[in-house]
């Protein structure tokens with residue numbers, strides 16, 4: 439096996455692979471697609487589920503100071519007044535009167551002009567840009583059967599606010615006291631104008647957010663804790679540490695609620711970009727919602743008699759951006775026996791399919807035995823059975839979706855009930871008795887794992 443390049447990945451290759459193998463593809467394609475919106479196919483759904491599971495594991499499996507929540511997407515409209523989103527969740531936009539296109543005023547240098555793709559908006563003599571206007575990113579809709587008489591509501595632009603609205607309720611039954619967290623995963627919606635770079639920026643996207651409520655004097659300490667913890671989480675998912683970094687926000691970048699924010703950034707093919715934001719939100723949100731709702735949103739410590747509004751540290755991650763980072767990081771090309779191979783060296787925990795079961799030929803009792811092996815594995819692991827096409831093509835297919843192991847049933851299997859187990863990364867094959875397979879594969883998938891790209895470096 440020969441490696442092709444130090445880093446062969448490009449965004450176009452990822453987009454093509456995701457489409458070819460049905461992981462992620464443009465939504466509404468039969469109608470020509472819809473801007474910055476994608477659908478997830480079978481393997482994409484499995485990969486997405488694995489990312490979310492790994493996040494829940496880190497939040498509520500590995501620790502006892504966080505509880506889960508699933509709040510509504512459409513909340514009372516006052517929510518967004520209190521949070522500051524109605525007034526301030528905006529991008530500056532300009533329209534071009536010549537080409538009719540709309541651009542983010544702060545991204546003109548990266549965008550292509552509607553008429554001359556080699557130029558940026560405003561650069562050609564024909565460009566006629568308006569003054570920048572603030573454009574709110576929240577999607578509006580109406581509750582009630584008559585649009586005019588209904589109440590205007592918003593699709594949430596972040597999951598965090600639902601957590602603040604439920605703070606008092608959760609505190610009442612969770613039997614927790616600060617420091618403690620409330621975590622949620624769910625869809626958020628933003629009317630993004632900037633071209634998306636695949637699933638990096640989409641109109642609807644899943645967020646994994648956790649609000650960690652702490653005594654005010656402990657906020658900085660917990661902020662540092664979560665910076666380290668969240669960066670480590672990506673490394674534990676097999677992403678190369680030198681492709682990850684923490685970037686503190688400059689003072690002029692900070693959101694209105696934040697006293698300190700650092701982003702976890704990944705070196706995507708488009709350059710270093712945000713994967714996750716980790717903010718110290720202070721008491722901004724609870725104080726605002728207390729003011730707007732009239733409810734007391736504070737913590738009373740019966741032991742010390744102390745009453746205070748907790749401060750909040752928030753790690754806010756995106757599922758799509760995590761998937762994209764994992765895909766870019768895992769993408770590799772090499773050459774086997776003169777043939778080029780594309781492979782996703784995904785961490786086994788993220789791999790959509792853990793093991794594929796393949797009869798070498800579709801005759802001589804091999805498919806029957808392979809089915810038996812498949813049935814013995816599929817209750818324990820996400821397994822796939824495939825008997826169509828040459829064995830080489832079936833291996834290539836599994837390599838491209840990142841399946842760590844292929845189990846092949848051949849003529850010898852019928853004689854001695856052993857099978858070959860092929861390792862996606864090393865391409866080594868060894869023979870394992872069928873009866874030992876569940877235990878052997880379970881152990882190999884669970885063993886400490888390091889990015890093969892890192893190991894090869």
Ligand code: ATP
Pocket residue numbers: 596628630637638639640641642643645712713714715754755756757758759760
């Ligand atoms: P950006 O500056 O890139 O627009 P942001 O700072 O506005 O992102 P946050 O509000 O901090 O993003 O949201 C937390 C996380 O949610 C981001 O780190 C990202 O992973 C994800 N996210 C935000 N907006 C989008 C989007 N339009 N599409 C996909 N994921 C998103």
